[in-house]
Amino acid sequence: MPLGCSISRFDEARPLSSLEPGAIGVVVRVLRDRADRADRLAALGVTPGARIHVLQTFPGIVFQCDETELAVERTVARSILIDIADRASGTRLATST
Numbered sequence: 119m120p121l122g123c124s125i126s127r128f129d130e131a132r133p134l135s136s137l138e139p140g141a142i143g144v145v146v147r148v149l150r151d152r153a154d155r156a157d158r159l160a161a162l163g164v165t166p167g168a169r170i171h172v173l174q175t176f177p178g179i180v181f182q183c184d185e186t187e188l189a190v191e192r193t194v195a196r197s198i199l200i201d202i203a204d205r206a207s208g209t210r211l212a213t214s215t
Contacts, residue, residue, distance in 0.1 A: 132202065134170070134179060135195035141172045143200040145183075151197060162188060164198060 131146045145168045150156045159165075163183050173187070174180035179195040181188055190198075 130201065131199035133196045134172070134181065134190075134198040134200050135192050137172045137175070137200060137202070139172050139175055141200075141202060142170070143202040144169055145198060146201045147199040149197040149199070155194060155197065159194070159198065162186065164188070170198075170200060 132143075137143070145164060145166050147166060148156050148159050148164060163186055164170075168183050171182045172179070173182060178189050178191055181190075
């Protein structure tokens, strides 16, 4: 790969708000555009490395984060960046249909 062309996990991360029900992934970053919101999400376990499973996307985003089921507004879900690929094994994480 040419110098300066590496792809980081952040480059391929997608906002939670863009995922479909059934998607499974791992939190790679929570944007700190609002520190109070980021702190609240961290207190609920939404931190880098946490595994998520999207359960519903309308009217709000409902997802399971590790063992906790959470519901957030779409604006909050935009600040949670998810990696839907398992980089360690090089395989895609499964999504239900």
